[in-house]
Amino acid sequence: MQSIEEQAWQLLEESIIYYRGRPVGTVAANDVSQSALNYDHCFIRDFASSAFLFLIKGRYDIVRNFLEETLRLQPKKEKLDAYTPGRGLIPASFKVVSINGKEYLESDFGENAIARVTPVDSCLWWIIILRAYVKATKDLQFALQPEFQEGIALIMELCLATRFDMYPTLLVPDGSCMIHRRLGIYGYPLEIQALFYAALRAARQLLVCAGDEEIVIGIDKRLPLLQNHIRQHYWIDINRLNVIYRFKCEEYGLTAINLFNIYSDSIPYADLAVWLPKNGGYLAGNVGPSQLDTRFFSLGNLMAIISSLVSEQQSQAIMTLIEAQWEDLVGTMPMKICFPALEKEEYRIFTGCDPKNIPWSYHNAGNWPVLLWILTAAAQKTGRKNIAKNAMELAENRLSEDEWPEYYDGARGMLIGREARRYQTWTITGFLLAKELMLHPEYLELFSFEEFDVENAGYACNL
Amino acid sequence: MQSIEEQAWQLLEESIIYYRGRPVGTVAANDVSQSALNYDHCFIRDFASSAFLFLIKGRYDIVRNFLEETLRLQPKKEKLDAYTPGRGLIPASFKVVSINGKEYLESDFGENAIARVTPVDSCLWWIIILRAYVKATKDLQFALQPEFQEGIALIMELCLATRFDMYPTLLVPDGSCMIHRRLGIYGYPLEIQALFYAALRAARQLLVCAGDEEIVIGIDKRLPLLQNHIRQHYWIDINRLNVIYRFKCEEYGLTAINLFNIYSDSIPYADLAVWLPKNGGYLAGNVGPSQLDTRFFSLGNLMAIISSLVSEQQSQAIMTLIEAQWEDLVGTMPMKICFPALEKEEYRIFTGCDPKNIPWSYHNAGNWPVLLWILTAAAQKTGRKNIAKNAMELAENRLSEDEWPEYYDGARGMLIGREARRYQTWTITGFLLAKELMLHPEYLELFSFEEFDVENAGYACNL
Numbered sequence: 001m002q003s004i005e006e007q008a009w010q011l012l013e014e015s016i017i018y019y020r021g022r023p024v025g026t027v028a029a030n031d032v033s034q035s036a037l038n039y040d041h042c043f044i045r046d047f048a049s050s051a052f053l054f055l056i057k058g059r060y061d062i063v064r065n066f067l068e069e070t071l072r073l074q075p076k077k078e079k080l081d082a083y084t085p086g087r088g089l090i091p092a093s094f095k096v097v098s099i100n101g102k103e104y105l106e107s108d109f110g111e112n113a114i115a116r117v118t119p120v121d122s123c124l125w126w127i128i129i130l131r132a133y134v135k136a137t138k139d140l141q142f143a144l145q146p147e148f149q150e151g152i153a154l155i156m157e158l159c160l161a162t163r164f165d166m167y168p169t170l171l172v173p174d175g176s177c178m179i180h181r182r183l184g185i186y187g188y189p190l191e192i193q194a195l196f197y198a199a200l201r202a203a204r205q206l207l208v209c210a211g212d213e214e215i216v217i218g219i220d221k222r223l224p225l226l227q228n229h230i231r232q233h234y235w236i237d238i239n240r241l242n243v244i245y246r247f248k249c250e251e252y253g254l255t256a257i258n259l260f261n262i263y264s265d266s267i268p269y270a271d272l273a274v275w276l277p278k279n280g281g282y283l284a285g286n287v288g289p290s291q292l293d294t295r296f297f298s299l300g301n302l303m304a305i306i307s308s309l310v311s312e313q314q315s316q317a318i319m320t321l322i323e324a325q326w327e328d329l330v331g332t333m334p335m336k337i338c339f340p341a342l343e344k345e346e347y348r349i350f351t352g353c354d355p356k357n358i359p360w361s362y363h364n365a366g367n368w369p370v371l372l373w374i375l376t377a378a379a380q381k382t383g384r385k386n387i388a389k390n391a392m393e394l395a396e397n398r399l400s401e402d403e404w405p406e407y408y409d410g411a412r413g414m415l416i417g418r419e420a421r422r423y424q425t426w427t428i429t430g431f432l433l434a435k436e437l438m439l440h441p442e443y444l445e446l447f448s449f450e451e452f453d454v455e456n457a458g459y460a461c462n463l
Numbered sequence: 464m465q466s467i468e469e470q471a472w473q474l475l476e477e478s479i480i481y482y483r484g485r486p487v488g489t490v491a492a493n494d495v496s497q498s499a500l501n502y503d504h505c506f507i508r509d510f511a512s513s514a515f516l517f518l519i520k521g522r523y524d525i526v527r528n529f530l531e532e533t534l535r536l537q538p539k540k541e542k543l544d545a546y547t548p549g550r551g552l553i554p555a556s557f558k559v560v561s562i563n564g565k566e567y568l569e570s571d572f573g574e575n576a577i578a579r580v581t582p583v584d585s586c587l588w589w590i591i592i593l594r595a596y597v598k599a600t601k602d603l604q605f606a607l608q609p610e611f612q613e614g615i616a617l618i619m620e621l622c623l624a625t626r627f628d629m630y631p632t633l634l635v636p637d638g639s640c641m642i643h644r645r646l647g648i649y650g651y652p653l654e655i656q657a658l659f660y661a662a663l664r665a666a667r668q669l670l671v672c673a674g675d676e677e678i679v680i681g682i683d684k685r686l687p688l689l690q691n692h693i694r695q696h697y698w699i700d701i702n703r704l705n706v707i708y709r710f711k712c713e714e715y716g717l718t719a720i721n722l723f724n725i726y727s728d729s730i731p732y733a734d735l736a737v738w739l740p741k742n743g744g745y746l747a748g749n750v751g752p753s754q755l756d757t758r759f760f761s762l763g764n765l766m767a768i769i770s771s772l773v774s775e776q777q778s779q780a781i782m783t784l785i786e787a788q789w790e791d792l793v794g795t796m797p798m799k800i801c802f803p804a805l806e807k808e809e810y811r812i813f814t815g816c817d818p819k820n821i822p823w824s825y826h827n828a829g830n831w832p833v834l835l836w837i838l839t840a841a842a843q844k845t846g847r848k849n850i851a852k853n854a855m856e857l858a859e860n861r862l863s864e865d866e867w868p869e870y871y872d873g874a875r876g877m878l879i880g881r882e883a884r885r886y887q888t889w890t891i892t893g894f895l896l897a898k899e900l901m902l903h904p905e906y907l908e909l910f911s912f913e914e915f916d917v918e919n920a921g922y923a924c925n926l
Contacts, residue, residue: 037715086625112716115724115752118628161624162549165581175752182753186649252500253575261578265816289578289638290645290815345808352753353728
């Protein structure tokens with residue numbers, strides 16, 4: 001009889017997409033009981049955990065093919081247009097189509113997606129995957145090829161381009177990341193900022209300086225600004241909550257302390273004061289004009305630890321919070337995509353009455369097994385292995401019994417997601433990658449970063 | 464004894480800011496009873512109506528000086544940074560400061576503003592004012608100077624640059640226009656799109672082709688896309704409401720009809736079905752993923768008429784709606800900045816509990832006399848002079864008696880705004896400009912546009 005792990009590896013193998021005979025990615029889900037819709041696509045964000053596993057197992061070819069093919073899908077010219085993907089974007093997903101017996105890759109940049117959401121995170125994940133490939137294979141030459149240098153530079157230009165505002169964060173529309181439906185995450189959502197930081201770190205290591213000095217200088221300027229902005233303005237712990245609670249408002253001028261003019265009446269300060277443990281804290285979901293979204297978003301917080309966007313002390317505080325509020329943030333299945341759910345009027349207003357995102361379901365505080373690997377990685381990086389161990393114990397048997405569902409519902413994650421597919425690839429890879437990271441903490445290096453130090457950062461061209 | 468008009472002209476004269484002996488702008492308000500804060504600044508958006516009046520009266524020098532000085536404040540380089548204004552931006556406002564007896568202009572790009580909001584509209588208004596200057600003086604050479612060509616091109620580059628999404632509209636943060644506080648107008652708010660369209664039209668007339676072909680081509684591509692997008696996806700009348708009401712949801716793929724996946728439960732369809740007159744209609748406040756903001760925003764709708772962003776038929780429908788719902792949209796003081804007010808939970812969630820934007824006050828459905836000129840201009844353009852006449856009758860005596868307040872409060876605009884300044888310059892210029900436009904419809908040309916026709920548009924370089 002197969003072990004759960006053996007079963008999972010086999011399912012991963014079966015999820016591989018072949019294009020003209022070569023493996024190029026993995027399907028989102030392999031659930032024959034439901035119509036495919038776009039679950040037969042390879043999503044860039046979903047493939048990240050597949051990629052890290054293939055790299056760990058020495059299956060470099062799949063990741064290399066994936067990087068080469070998706071790079072070909074990136075638009076290389078035309079910047080003054082609309083209704084066509086912007087130069088530098090990486091599609092949300094692609095699939096193999098067959099026309100007259102010949103195979104082609106069909107990409108989706110959001111023009112097919114429900115509500116036409118933009119996959120801002122794709123280009124950020126793409127750079128993170130590319131760096132992992134170079135780390136695993138030690139083949140820097142691969143990333144130094146001119147077409148890859150151009151691809152990285154185009155993404156950086158898109159991210160670093162002059163915009164209307166002066167924050168170091170990225171302004172994006174609602175639903176532009178893993179949460180790809182409207183959920184009140186317009187503006188400067190944490191998930192995008194954490195991925196942006198990791199992608200900046202990765203790009204800096206991969207870009208050859210010659211010819212791209214302006215971009216490299218831009219990255220070096222942006223990294224500390226972004227880091228300070230997030231560490232200062234997104235951070236919430238009991239001390240910071242007390243400062244926010246007592247903020248003066250309507251301050252005009254450069255000396256303002258309440259920079260974003262947050263009215264503490266808009267914050268659930270009483271609930272938070274009870275919920276926050278003494279040494280715990282986390283990054284807010286969003287910060288903008290008179291806006292502080294105090295929801296906890298898991299991917300953003302955990303990626304902030306892994307990429308060293310937050311300080312060592314803040315990293316520990318986030319893990320302390322997860323441990324202290326385990327029932328809320330993990331419950332019976334690691335782990336909640338965000339907490340708490342939008343309910344009642346907030347649900348109605350922020351989601352636009354989305355029936356898929358009802359309270360405690362799907363993106364609106366559902367539990368997502370894929371997050372197991374990111375939780376495990378953050379636990380390893382902070383030396384809090386017990387957290388990873390406890391999470392794995394919850395997930396291990398149940399995932400296999402439930403046939404690897406996409407997500408779970410309910411305040412504690414007790415229900416299989418109402419519209420969840422079975423055999424969701426990133427549920428499988430989330431489990432497998434967590435297993436690998438527990439046994440081999442050294443694999444963390446594939447996608448983690450130490451504290452940024454501009455003096456000693458070094459460049460690819462110095463290697 | 465002075466007539467009201469004579470008084471208003473004198474107050475406008477007294478609002479002029481002098482810089483090194485030359486007139487360069489007008490202060491926001493001249494209310495000695497309250498602390499100045501930033502009301503002693505010249506705001507670019509506020510100055511537009513002053514500029515049109517000065518041009519009408521042949522006072523070209525002030526407008527020329529304004530354009531030259533603000534152009535000097537525009538950042539010309541550096542695009543890969545943060546916490547400094549982006550290349551191409553025009554500041555929200557400026558003031559004259561004196562250091563060691565020498566005068567300097569100090570600009571504010573939002574770094575001083577409450578909640579650090581970004582003045583996206585400034586650069587759009589700036590181009591509109593520049594075109595009006597050229598129209599009035601017939602001095603095209605002024606705009607053809609290299610530094611002005613560069614200034615226009617930088618603004619266009621900022622607006623037309625590749626972004627993450629594929630809409631032809633501009634993605635902006637909340638509070639980036641006349642409504643410069645959080646009010647749920649993040650994303651693609653109508654006011655910005657209407658000003659963007661007018662600025663594109665103006666830039667196209669002013670840009671020399673040589674050297675800027677890419678930008679001119681970009682403008683020609685964007686104009687029809689933007690126009691169609693707004694006319695189709697922002698339009699609401701009873702027929703369109705019925706389509707929205709019966710939308711299928713969760714459509715995947717290119718054939719989707721409900722492109723933005725709007726759930727009709729999120730729309731106050733029952734109220735709207737009663738409120739919309741048979742031949743009336745208007746442009747929605749915002750359209751995004753699962754988002755259709757059905758509030759009526761006056762500046763956006765009226766500017767859409769003036770710039771021919773909407774069709775002739777749609778223009779008539781908007782004026783029909785204003786006439787039919789006069790009590791709601793105009794009440795006792797022309798006119799509401801938006802309608803209806805955000806109340807209860809919507810107020811709390813969208814404004815972040817802003818005490819200045821309580822329901823039926825200030826930006827949240829207050830009445831703003833400055834809109835009188837834009838209403839009058841739209842009435843003239845559509846041949847609906849009675850609307851302008853009725854509006855003027857409401858405003859004329861009351862404004863002077865109330866000492867020209869910034870705004871009015873209450874569902875019908877019966878109360879002087881709770882925190883309104885007196886002697887607000889754009890209240891005064893709104894009244895004077897409306898007067899001029901009623902007597903001399905030909906002045907409309909300064910800032911209006913006929914239907915765009917790419918075939919017969921012509922370029923500055925052809926003149």
